[in-house]
Amino acid sequence: MPNIHQTAIIEKGAVLGENVTIGPFAYIGPRVKIGEGTTVAAHAVIEGITTIGKNNRIFSHAAVGTIPQDLKYDGEESELIIGDNNTIREFTLLNPGTKGGGMVTKIGNHNLLMGYVHLGHDVILGDHCILANGATLAGHVELGNHVVIGGLTPVHQFVHIGDYAMVGGASAVAQDIPPYCLAEGNRAVLRGLNLTGLRRKIDREEINSLKSAYRELFEQGKPLQEVAQTLFETDESPYVKALCMFIKTSKRGIPFTRK
Structure with a gap:
């Protein structure tokens, strides 16, 4: 059975799997599905058409599934899909897709999203990625698997970052970063291969x-x-x-x- 704090708000229609834990003052919307073993900490908000897999950890004040920050968004019933075993830290902001994209924002498995990370509408995130504090992905960005993004790094809309790439902190990314490469700089440029990864x-x-x-x-x-x-x-x-x-x-x- 789910473990739900008495002050949490779970709207009718929400689906919670076995051993889901919902902390104090958290809000779960009516079209949210949460898989078994996932924990949602105090004051987190999960709404929209959002599907969350198993064994995720969602920390305090995360805003998951709130409407896109896109002036063209017109209420379309787009989705946010989150896989298994992800860690979503404090004050992260995850938006669903739009009709101008694929109608879905999708996060894979085993990812670490540190504090204040933002994933915009229609973002596709692979598996085993690490986004450090304050990393900001604009709409339609696509990351492969095992990608590392440094803290306070903004990524321009429609940018594609390949598998095993690493981007240094505070590096504005406006062009595609190929797989296996290391990029950094005020306007990020390639600096070699990501040999450590x-x-x-x-x-x-x-x-x-x-x-x-x-x-x-x-x-x-x-x-x-x-x-x-x-x-x-x-x-x-x-x-x-x-x-x-x-x-x-x-x-x-x-x-x-x-x-």
């Missing part, structure tokens, strides 16, 4: 392949799209191919300093 998950031979591809792509002064196409066709590494495909399909461009 890669060494945790990828063997040395593949990392060496990525190093070679990175040099060829970003440090030789050659046309980026041409190099990406050549490497995609000739390099056998699946990681290099993923990097090149990301570059080939980028819509906002890649922020790197030409040599």
Whole structure:
């Protein structure tokens, strides 16, 4: 059975799984579904058409599923979907989708959203991502898996950040960040590969392949799209191919300093 504090407000129609805990003065709207083992701390607000999976921890004063901060939003019945085993810290703000996007904001599994993180409408977040305090994702941003975003970093709408990428703190991101790369700066630019993250998950031979591809792509002064196409066709590494495909399909461009 759910464990609900006597001061919490649970609207009729809300669905709570086994062993869900709702803290003091929390509010759960009528179209919210919360999976088993999830905890919602004091004063958190969860509303809208919001589906939350198992074993999530939602901390005090989080605002989850409130309407998008988009002047074009017109009351459409868009959704927020949150997976399993996520940690959503104090004062986070998570909005659902809009008809101008995919009608859904989606958060995967095993993510850590630190205090004051904002995920705008139609954001897609993969698995095992870490967003530090004050990271701010505008609408339509897409993050892959194992992405790390530093504190106080704003990400422009429609930006795509690939798997295992890392963005330093206080770095304004206005263009796409390819997978496996490290970016930072007042206007974020590539600074190399995210070697610390890669060494945790990828063997040395593949990392060496990525190093070679990175040099060829970003440090030789050659046309980026041409190099990406050549490497995609000739390099056998699946990681290099993923990097090149990301570059080939980028819509906002890649922020790197030409040599």
